[in-house]
Amino acid sequence: MSAKSIVLVNSNRWKPGAPPVALDYLASACVDKGIEAEILDLCYSKNTAQDIRAFFKGRKPDLIGITIRNLDDVYYSCFLLAGVKVIIDQIKQASDAPIVLGGSGFSIAPAQVLEYCGVDLGIAGEGEEALPMLVENLGDTEAYSSIPGLVYRLEGNLVQNPLGMMDLSKLNLSRRGYVDHSPYLIDPKSKTKTGAVQTKRGCSQSCIYCVVPAIEGGCVRLRPIKHIVDEIENLAALGVYSFWFADSEFNYPEKHAKDICREIIARGLPEVISWNAYIAPKPFSKELAELMKEAGCKSAVNCIDHGSDVMLERLGKDFRVQDIKDAIVVAREAGLNTNYCLMLGGPGDTIDAMLKSLELLLSMRPIKVTLGEIPGVRVYPNSPLADIVKDEGFSPKNRNLSGTIRDNDGLLKPVYYLSKYLSIFVPVVKAWRSFGSLRHRSKSGGR
Numbered sequence: 048m049s050a051k052s053i054v055l056v057n058s059n060r061w062k063p064g065a066p067p068v069a070l071d072y073l074a075s076a077c078v079d080k081g082i083e084a085e086i087l088d089l090c091y092s093k094n095t096a097q098d099i100r101a102f103f104k105g106r107k108p109d110l111i112g113i114t115i116r117n118l119d120d121v122y123y124s125c126f127l128l129a130g131v132k133v134i135i136d137q138i139k140q141a142s143d144a145p146i147v148l149g150g151s152g153f154s155i156a157p158a159q160v161l162e163y164c165g166v167d168l169g170i171a172g173e174g175e176e177a178l179p180m181l182v183e184n185l186g187d188t189e190a191y192s193s194i195p196g197l198v199y200r201l202e203g204n205l206v207q208n209p210l211g212m213m214d215l216s217k218l219n220l221s222r223r224g225y226v227d228h229s230p231y232l233i234d235p236k237s238k239t240k241t242g243a244v245q246t247k248r249g250c251s252q253s254c255i256y257c258v259v260p261a262i263e264g265g266c267v268r269l270r271p272i273k274h275i276v277d278e279i280e281n282l283a284a285l286g287v288y289s290f291w292f293a294d295s296e297f298n299y300p301e302k303h304a305k306d307i308c309r310e311i312i313a314r315g316l317p318e319v320i321s322w323n324a325y326i327a328p329k330p331f332s333k334e335l336a337e338l339m340k341e342a343g344c345k346s347a348v349n350c351i352d353h354g355s356d357v358m359l360e361r362l363g364k365d366f367r368v369q370d371i372k373d374a375i376v377v378a379r380e381a382g383l384n385t386n387y388c389l390m391l392g393g394p395g396d397t398i399d400a401m402l403k404s405l406e407l408l409l410s411m412r413p414i415k416v417t418l419g420e421i422p423g424v425r426v427y428p429n430s431p432l433a434d435i436v437k438d439e440g441f442s443p444k445n446r447n448l449s450g451t452i453r454d455n456d457g458l459l460k461p462v463y464y465l466s467k468y469l470s471i472f473v474p475v476v477k478a479w480r481s482f483g484s485l486r487h488r489s490k491s492g493g494r
């Protein structure tokens with residue numbers, strides 16, 4: 048009997064492109080189970096319909112897996128899932144193979160994404176165990192109940208299994224090499240390819256706006272240091288010398304981050320690689336900042352969110368303004384290039400609190416400050432912020448809300464919490480969004 052086969056499709060066309068690290072990990076897991084895996088990356092396709100038709104001509108995979116990374120861009124408020132649906136329809140025209148969806152965007156709202164895209168199968172959360180299981184058991188609905196994170200139809204209803212929680216010490220993802228990184232350059236003028244490496248999965252914190260527990264699970268699972276740094280070496284061997292650590296917070300737990308830096312340094316890698324990471328203000332010791340710098344960290348994005356203790360508490364953060372101040376000093380003294388990211392507009396935010404945030408940052412002389420989500424705080428389904436919105440009333444009458452309020456109870460399309468005390472900024476936000484839609488149409492067109 049010939050081996051089963053899967054085609055993994057990258058549907059994410061947001062520019063600059065993010066290399067689909069998930070597909071490298073999933074292809075590797077499928078191959079380890081004897082399943083043939085091929086990748087169709089549509090990120091830089093100039094005509095997706097044509098490329099999809101050409102790719103599937105003569106190919107008859109058992110399953111097509113489509114990764115959905117972003118529902119929307121949270122910055123300009125573009126609803127990116129609409130473009131993914133176009134791609135799914137094009138794939139359906141080119142192939143009869145069953146389709147399964149997955150990815151961070153999918154895991155935020157699995158049932159709604161399936162309904163919106165007109166697909167019957169999806170895997171929420173990590174896919175390395177579940178996807179090969181699905182390939183092996185396609186059509187056997189009795190076996191479906193034991194596939195982690197699987198979302199499927201049973202007697203007309205959508206059923207969702209609990210998320211997978213693999214033991215990452217037993218999952219070696221370091222091989223890489225399935226995804227072609229050549230279109231993914233650090234900037235269009237550079238020849239340096241860029242990539243991503245994940246060091247852990249899961250988050251046990253309770254930030255009110257966050258979707259990471261839905262994507263990666265609610266407890267932290269660490270990957271072995273050796274696997275992570277082997278992977279960095281393997282990427283470098285493929286010419287990928289620049290990468291992001293694909294963690295929401297690289298410095299949590301701190302010992303893991305330090306050990307990764309030490310191993311990178313011990314292998315002499317900082318001579319050839321450079322990397323970026325998201326970090327939190329805590330835990331962030333002088334030793335870690337120095338190790339990050341020495342290990343080749345080019346830029347750290349510190350998600351400080353706000354400069355008011357009251358707001359930090361409301362946002363569910365486990366750090367306070369003093370931790371932010373300490374982190375700024377530590378980074379500056381270590382010479383670590385850091386960008387401080389704010390998230391303004393959450394419940395009860397006021398102009399006064401906002402000005403205090405800016406004042407704090409300016410007084411501390413940080414290197415760079417950015418706003419994480421311009422239109423306010425994205426309200427995601429199943430988040431504590433969604434519960435707050437439900438209590439306040441999800442209706443156009445709620446002056447704390449902006450975005451798509453009508454016919455969007457499931458929050459699939461972008462909805463933002465922008466405290467009514469900041470309503471003076473609504474016209475600016477609206478203009479920003481219109482600018483974003485234009486930018487999106489010009490940069491992500493070509494379907």
Ligand code: B12
Nearest residue numbers: 065069112114117118119122149150151173174243291293
């Ligand atoms: C690192 C990161 C970045 C880096 C990426 C760097 C790089 N070189 O890749 C940077 C800073 C550049 C970035 C940019 C953006 N990001 Co970002 N990013 C992340 C982060 C922290 C990790 C993503 C990642 O790579 N994870 C590692 C991989 C292995 O995990 P994964 O993709 O989820 O895949 C696993 C599963 O989902 C599943 N799976 C995935 N695909 C498939 C497919 C199938 C068929 C199956 C079965 C399973 C499956 O299996 C995989 C392995 O277990 C996530 C938050 C998070 N923790 O997920 C946000 C996140 C994905 N980003 C987000 C956003 C919005 C963006 C931007 C649009 C922001 C902006 N306006 O610029 C851009 C988009 C960039 C682009 N071109 O797409 C949002 C998306 C949410 C949404 N609203 O849709 C997230 C969830 C953060 C958030 N909370 O808001 N990002």
